[in-house]
Amino acid sequence: MNSSYVSTSTTTSALSSSSPLYLLPFDFLETILVNTIFNGIGYESWRKGMKLGLSCKNKLGLINGSVPKPQPTSPLFEPWNRCNDMVVAWILNSLDKEITETVMYTEFAEKFWKDIEQRFVQVSGLKIFQIRKDISSITQDNSNIASYFNRIKRLWNELCFSISYPECECGCKEAFQKLDEEQREHQFLSGLNDSYSTIRRNILLMKPLPDVDNVFHAHK
Template sequence: MSSTSDATSVTTLDSSNHLYLHPSDHPGMNLVSKSFDGTRFGAWKRAMTIALSAKNKLSFVNGVSTRPNDPFLVPQWQRCNDMVISWILNTLSRGISDSVLYTETAYKLWNELNDRYGQVNGAKLYQLQKSICEISQGSNDTATYFTKIKAIWDELSALNSLPNWSCGVSHVFAKRDEDQRLVQFLTGLNASYDSIQSNILMMKPLPSISAAYAILIQDEKQREIHSTNIFAPESSSMNVTAQTSQFRTENKKVVVCSHYKKYGHTSNKCYRLVGFPKDFKFTKNKRFSANSASHVTELKEQESNGLTSDQIGELLQLLQKSYIEKAGQEDAFNTSKISHANFVGPLSEEATGSW
């Protein structure tokens, strides 16, 4: 009767019991995202400790949970032990996994890995300290640089953990280490952060690393906003310069007609005011060309009726002057469509003063 009750108690374990296995637990689970390949053992050990604690199975690797004396609980304990071994093996690389595959308990497996990779030695400390001295911001932003240097700090902390003294001395040592790390972090920044770096170092007491990081991030955001505001007017001025550069003369002055407000000529050389040259070609003024052609035809007919060539020339000048006066009364937007020079001034020859 008692054996039946013991078996029933095993099958009805409370979820808070370390021998309880959730239905979703299986040997193929990966508790950490990155596998351990022999480097950065401290980071891997920390991640596995958190995951096993969340699964309520940390007692299997720290030696608290041992094989029970109750024969009815032994199978359940063995199941949990094998499950923890499978979870650990899933996070190891192929070579390391094969070397510890036949370990009987999760506690022995954990200790073997700790003895092999977790022992503090001079070479490891030298490597980490050298990385701290050589690291700098370079082309990285503040967030990327801080992430890299903090990963090295965490690994150093895992190797050299301070004892938990109840007298408060541990807080003094912790503050000293934090101040040293703050100086290391500020030393690796680029030269553009010299002013904000000096302001942080002048604070009494020195701020925490998190507070200093927040100050640097705020300063970085303000620089981005300031650079954006400066860029906008500079680009606008470049556009204006590009638009007006084609109307500049050799004296680097913008030439504008004071009468018609057009670029490219002055009022004393405006064709509409002083008259068009005889060899000027109206390539796009269809109406003017057609009217001129018709008047020339009429004048030729009148020449055949007895007009001399001088009289015909005077009539042509009068016709040209009448067309100029009529065109000067039209709207500037309509006249701008007549030709590239708008019939207001000369072509590129006038801008250079060639005629």
């Protein structure tokens, strides 16, 4: 048996496969959950990738505190320790060596995750500010409509990877996303050359506004 396989038949047989403390036969310490190793740049995109990977593994509870450490007398104590160690290993696998050396002695996945958040969230805020500034200044100028759309859409995508919406069941996330979509439409239209002023006016009079991809195709 592979030495990096930390689950045991006794542990897994006592847990439901839907439990966050259940380890699959192919859960290994060497598993890498993201495509790009985080080196201090692109924190939000790395964060989203890690959370997606951990969600697919049903292990988000180990980093957000919803699966707290059981008492030593609990039958879940050992399974929790195994899953905690596994999640810590997965996070370490996704970090650049220089960053790893500064955090590798943190024992608990939840604290590990919070330490990384505190360290890099301010850098992310500066990046978001710069992206928004770039978007506000971009215009069509001498480029064709397709080139202009590609430039501004690249910035939108970068911004999307750099921000997080609140997770709730009250509809706030959807409302924020709708407002962002309307803002993108206005940003795209405002950067167009004056030769598109008539089409721009007609689109702005539409209720509701079409999505930004349809706005682009209307100008092609």
